[in-house]
Amino acid sequence: MNKKDIFILFIILFLSLIFRLYRISTPLADLHSWRQADTAAVARNFVREGIDLLHPRYDDLSGREAGKENPQGYRMVEFPIYNAIFAFIFKLAPFLPIEVYGRLTSAIFSLLVIGVIYYLMLKEATRLAAVVAGLIYAVFPFFVFFSRVVLPETTALSFTFISILFLYFYQEKKINPIDELIYFIVSAIFFAFAILVKPTVIFYSVVLFYLFWQKYHFKFLRKINFFLYFIIAFLPFALWRLYIRNFPEGIPVSDWLITSVNTYEGLKNIFFRPAFFRWIFFERINNIIFGGYLSTFFLLGILGKSKKFFFQTFLLSNLLYLFTFQGGNIQHEYYQTLILPALAIFCGIGVQFLVYLKKHLLSPFILGSIIVTIFILSFYFSLYRVRDYYNYPKDLSQIAKIIKTLSKDNDKIVTDTTGDSTLLYLTDRKGTPSLYKDPPTLQKLGYSYLIIFNKDYSEQLKNNFTTVFENDKFVMFKL
Numbered sequence: 001m002n003k004k005d006i007f008i009l010f011i012i013l014f015l016s017l018i019f020r021l022y023r024i025s026t027p028l029a030d031l032h033s034w035r036q037a038d039t040a041a042v043a044r045n046f047v048r049e050g051i052d053l054l055h056p057r058y059d060d061l062s063g064r065e066a067g068k069e070n071p072q073g074y075r076m077v078e079f080p081i082y083n084a085i086f087a088f089i090f091k092l093a094p095f096l097p098i099e100v101y102g103r104l105t106s107a108i109f110s111l112l113v114i115g116v117i118y119y120l121m122l123k124e125a126t127r128l129a130a131v132v133a134g135l136i137y138a139v140f141p142f143f144v145f146f147s148r149v150v151l152p153e154t155t156a157l158s159f160t161f162i163s164i165l166f167l168y169f170y171q172e173k174k175i176n177p178i179d180e181l182i183y184f185i186v187s188a189i190f191f192a193f194a195i196l197v198k199p200t201v202i203f204y205s206v207v208l209f210y211l212f213w214q215k216y217h218f219k220f221l222r223k224i225n226f227f228l229y230f231i232i233a234f235l236p237f238a239l240w241r242l243y244i245r246n247f248p249e250g251i252p253v254s255d256w257l258i259t260s261v262n263t264y265e266g267l268k269n270i271f272f273r274p275a276f277f278r279w280i281f282f283e284r285i286n287n288i289i290f291g292g293y294l295s296t297f298f299l300l301g302i303l304g305k306s307k308k309f310f311f312q313t314f315l316l317s318n319l320l321y322l323f324t325f326q327g328g329n330i331q332h333e334y335y336q337t338l339i340l341p342a343l344a345i346f347c348g349i350g351v352q353f354l355v356y357l358k359k360h361l362l363s364p365f366i367l368g369s370i371i372v373t374i375f376i377l378s379f380y381f382s383l384y385r386v387r388d389y390y391n392y393p394k395d396l397s398q399i400a401k402i403i404k405t406l407s408k409d410n411d412k413i414v415t416d417t418t419g420d421s422t423l424l425y426l427t428d429r430k431g432t433p434s435l436y437k438d439p440p441t442l443q444k445l446g447y448s449y450l451i452i453f454n455k456d457y458s459e460q461l462k463n464n465f466t467t468v469f470e471n472d473k474f475v476m477f478k479l
Contacts (some may be wrong), residue, residue, distance in 0.1 A: 001122060008131060009118050013111050016138035020107035020148040022390075028099040028150065029392035029422050032334055034433075036150040037425035040099045042075050044428075046087035046306040047098065054243070056080040058130060059424040061412065062432035065252035073430060074250025079196035079240050082152040102150035109158035110147035114138055117341055120168065126309050126352050132297075133348030137340065141386035142289040146337045153337035154200030161341065163191035164207055171215035184225060188232040195237045200325065200338060205230070210310060257328035260408060271326055279330045280322060284341070289336065291382030293374045294347060296420075299342035301350030311349065314342040333389075395473060400426035403451060406468055406476060411448035414439075416457070423451070439465065443479040450477040 001008070021411060028036055040250050041058040049057070063070030070333040085099040113263065114137050123128035130273045137143050138412050147154050166187035170180055191208065194201045208229075212220040220226050244251060256262070259271040269275045286295050318339040322329055331374070351371060361367055407413065413431040420431040431447060439461065450465065451474055452458040458475040467478040 001119065005122060005127065005130075006117075007373045008127075009115060009134065012131070012134040012138050013114060015135075015376060016111055016114055016144075016147075018109065019139050019144045019370060020103075022144070024103050024107075025097070025207075026390065027392060027397050029396050030149075031145070031389040032149065032151070032332065032424075033392065033422040035332070035334070035418040036099070036102075037422045038075065038151065040102050041421070042080055043083040043087040043090070044098050045073075046080075046084060047090055051083060051084050051087055053080055054265065056083065057300060058421075059430045060421050060433060062434065062436050063249045064419065064434055064436045067253065068249040070249040072249075074247045076244035076247045076250035077252065078152055078156075078198055079236075081193060081197050082155040085155070099150055103148045105150045106150065106154045106433060109135075109155045112158045112386055113154070113341060116165045117345060119165065120310075120350055121345065123168075124308065125349055127465050129348035129352040131348070132205065132351045133344040134180050136344040136347050137295075140289070140291075140294075141383045142333075142336075143340055145386055145389050146334055149334065151334055151337070152197045153334060156194045156201050157341070159190045159194035159197060159255060160201045160204050161186045163194060164204065164211070167192065167208055167211045170209045184229065185232075188229045191233040192236045195233060196240060198338075199237060199444065200321060200335075203317040203321040203324075204262075204314075205336075206320065207310075207313045207343035210313040214310075257325050257331075260327045261331045270330060272323075276326050280326075284333065284336060288333075288349075288382060288385045289340075289343060291385075294378035295382075296374065297347040297354070298343060299350065300353050301346030301348070304349060304353035306349075311342075311345055313346050314345060318342045332474065338431070339348070349399030351401060396404055396423065397426060398425070399473060402469060403427045403429070403449070403476065407449055412446055413449045413451055414442050414447050415451040416454055439477075439479065447479050450479055451475075452477065 013103060028034075028040055038058045038060070040300070042056045045057045046052070046058075058075040059071040059073060061071055061073045082105065086098065086105040089105065090096075090098045090101045092265065092334075096141070099112050114134050117137060118134045119131045121133050137147075149194055165189075166183045168333055170183035171176070172189060175183070193200075197447075209220075212223075212226050212229075216223055216226070225431065247455050256267055257381075260267040262270050290298065302315070321338060354367070354371070358364055362370070400423060403423075406429075407429060409428075411429060413427065413429045414425070414435065416432050417423055419432045419434045424431055424433055432442075435442075442450070449468065450461070452461065453474045455475075456469075458477075461475075465479060467475060469476040
């Protein structure tokens with residue numbers, strides 16, 4: 001990149017960071033706080049008990065997610081690289097709450113994603129397309145929010161894009177053997193890290209396959225380095241999955257993420273049902289992520305002719321991901337984090353395509369004004385939907401302070417929050433976020449306090465347990 005592009009990218013990254021600092025220090029109780037709390041709890045326990053990557057623990061001891069008792073609180077999902085990173089930073093500089101470091105870590109990794117997108121767009125498309133794609137990823141509300149949550153998706157995405165970048169260098173023709181070897185190894189290692197952090201990035205293998213094809217064409221299947229690359233990338237994940245079988249109590253049930261969503265009536269199958277297409281492509285992508293009008297540029301980007309199919313492989317990998325984890329993508333907005341780069345890329349290509357057709361359209365001034373207007377309106381309508389993601393129950397922090405004051409650090413608590421572990425995290429107490437057993441049994445299991453928000457149920461318990469605290473929000477019982 002020349003100096004002009006470095007300056008443009010610097011401005012985009014600066015704007016990106018500023019946007020991601022919005023409400024960076026709010027309590028960890030915003031959208032998907034239960035999942036963020038579980039992630040942050042692993043990091044907090046690393047700080048207190050030492051960074052033990054092979055034995056990540058969180059605050060939920062119930063084992064309700066795995067259907068087995070989990071007294072050690074094992075959390076055997078993704079390999080906890082992301083958690084360890086911001087736990088380590090917190091240990092070095094414990095000046096901010098650990099969840100703030102988690103958000104900052106995600107934000108910094110998102111800047112790397114933007115940098116790679118800009119470079120690849122510059123090489124394979126145009127500067128205008130690169131700027132548009134970078135700006136969309138930098139400032140659009142959905143992109144911003146899910147680039148600064150305490151979740152591993154953005155870190156895994158960053159490792160994936162670093163891997164793609166180095167394999168992109170590797171497939172170029174005029175490079176010396178030493179550089180070729182370095183690019184190959186770095187790419188494979190980063191993809192291995194990415195899969196460990198979030199296995200769903202495996203779908204980006206489609207892009208990597210294409211880059212091998214670019215280098216060797218159809219001979220790539222006869223190249224030992226092609227197979228060696230994916231052995232390096234997949235072997236650590238395979239070993240991790242074999243290892244965590246020793247801790248079945250820490251492995252949540254996840255089969256439903258493919259076909260079903262949780263509703264008040266229980267699990268409902270949505271696999272290739274009309275509801276899936278409406279929720280993902282209309283409600284989530286069109287309305288919330290794009291704010292409606294931006295979809296025009298995205299569709300133009302898809303429909304425009306291309307000499308190469310490099311960026312189309314991103315789209316294909318994302319479609320395979322969406323169609324595989326249909327339940328998870330409908331249930332959880334953060335699942336769409338992995339498809340955000342392709343959405344930004346094709347919007348950038350779409351704007352470039354529209355400008356390319358300017359001879360057959362309105363005057364450049366009017367065309368430019370319409371494009372800017374569409375961006376502003378799309379940003380506003382997306383913001384209207386996403387701004388509520390930052391909100392959290394204002395009284396939850398106060399409730400957590402009361403519980404912390406009335407209990408000891410080693411007391412285990414029970415809450416009737418239907419599996420939401422946010423209150424466990426805010427109170428800094430281990431326990432269970434659901435009444436998965438009756439109170440006498442929970443008492444025998446060593447739980448000290450029962451936090452009940454259901455008024456009718458709390459009245460039933462008053463005859464059998466001592467009331468420690470009561471207000472109009474909740475009742476705290478001594479078990």
